[in-house]
Amino acid sequence: SQKIEQNSEALNIQEGKTATLTCNYTNYSPAYLQWYRQDPGRGPVFLLLIRENEKEKRKERLKVTFDTTLKQSLFHITASQPADSATYLCALANQAGTALIFGKGTTLSVSS
Amino acid sequence: SAVISQKPSRDICQRGTSLTIQCQVDSQVTMMFWYRQQPGQSLTLIATANQGSEATYESGFVIDKFPISRPNLTFSTLTVSNMSPEDSSIYLCEGLASGGTEAFFGQGTRLTVV
Numbered sequence: 001s002q003k004i005e006q007n008s009e010a011l012n013i014q015e016g017k018t019a020t021l022t023c024n025y026t027n028y029s030p031a032y033l034q035w036y037r038q039d040p041g042r043g044p045v046f047l048l049l050i051r052e053n054e055k056e057k058r059k060e061r062l063k064v065t066f067d068t069t070l071k072q073s074l075f076h077i078t079a080s081q082p083a084d085s086a087t088y089l090c091a092l093a094n095q096a097g098t099a100l101i102f103g104k105g106t107t108l109s110v111s112s
Numbered sequence: 113s114a115v116i117s118q119k120p121s122r123d124i125c126q127r128g129t130s131l132t133i134q135c136q137v138d139s140q141v142t143m144m145f146w147y148r149q150q151p152g153q154s155l156t157l158i159a160t161a162n163q164g165s166e167a168t169y170e171s172g173f174v175i176d177k178f179p180i181s182r183p184n185l186t187f188s189t190l191t192v193s194n195m196s197p198e199d200s201s202i203y204l205c206e207g208l209a210s211g212g213t214e215a216f217f218g219q220g221t222r223l224t225v226v
Contacts, residue, residue, distance in 0.1 A: 032213065043118075043204050043217030044155070089154065100145075100206075100215065104154040 002028045004103040006090060012109045013080055021075040021106045023090035028101070030092035033066055033073050038087045038105065047088075048075075080110045114139045116207055118218025125195055125225050132191045133203055133221045140185040141207030141216070146178070149202045149220070158203075161188040195225045 007022035023033070032051045036044035050057045050066040050073065057064045063076040077084050087107045091100040115138045125131050135144070146167075147155040159167040159180055167180035182188040192199050205218045 034215070041220070041222070043116075043220045046214055046216065049213050100155075100157070102147075102155040 002026070002101060004028075004090065004092060004101055006088075006103040006106045008106055009104070010107045010109065012111065015081060015110055015112045017080055019077040019080045019084070019108055019110070021088050021090075021108070023073040023075070023103055025071050025092055028071075028092055029068075029095065031095045032093050033064075034091045034093065034100065035062075035064060035073075035075050036089040036091060036102075038089055044089055077108075080108075082110045082112050084108060085110050113214070114141055114207055114209060114216045116205060116216050116218040118205055118221060120221055121219060122222040123224070125223065127196050127225055129195055130191055130193045131195065131223060132189050133205070134189050135187070135205035135207075135218050137186045137207045137216075140210075142185075142210050143208040144182060144188045145206040145208070146180060146188070146190045147204045147206060149204060155204065158190070161190075161205075192223065195223075197225045199223065200225045 003026045005024045013019050032049055034049045035047045037047055038044045048057055048059055048064045050064045052068055061078045065074045087105040089105045090103045093100055117136045119134055144161040146158040148158055149155045157170050158173045159169040161167050161180050161182040163182045177193055179191045203221045207216045
């Protein structure tokens, strides 16, 4: 069956460091992969999308890589800040691009 | 980008009753979905809301329990019927923009069944 795993439930880092979150998947051939941020009591907020034929995508302090051979995506936040503390979800879209399957999320805590 | 207004934001309901959750999008989206998110868990897709026709349900979810309507491209409702405490969860609607590459979520409805 299809499976998505995010490397850990929680990640604690110090302000200014780079946070790296991992998303692995099996038994799936996604058309693209997305990363979302979710704050407590709120719906997910879209951050970045990377397509299956793209290796890397950047947006300000965010960088996403996508390796379809390893079936893995890495999500980096550089120069992290306490305001980056949240749960980050990865989601895979099916080939029709019509539905998303979500990972359980990694809760990032950035301490000052 | 689209904005999705979801209501109610939270409710406490008696078992055996039903609750209807509404989502209104401020612009047209090609597709709308309904998810459930239980504490500490990820989002689980309940169904795809199809405009003008019956929703497409995922395994484990049925129309009698979760009837869904989508009368037009910007509005959808999800009803949680004959509720039990196991239905306590956060329910989220999602809209997919044209091109299918960007998704927008409502703020969620936190449902507690007592």
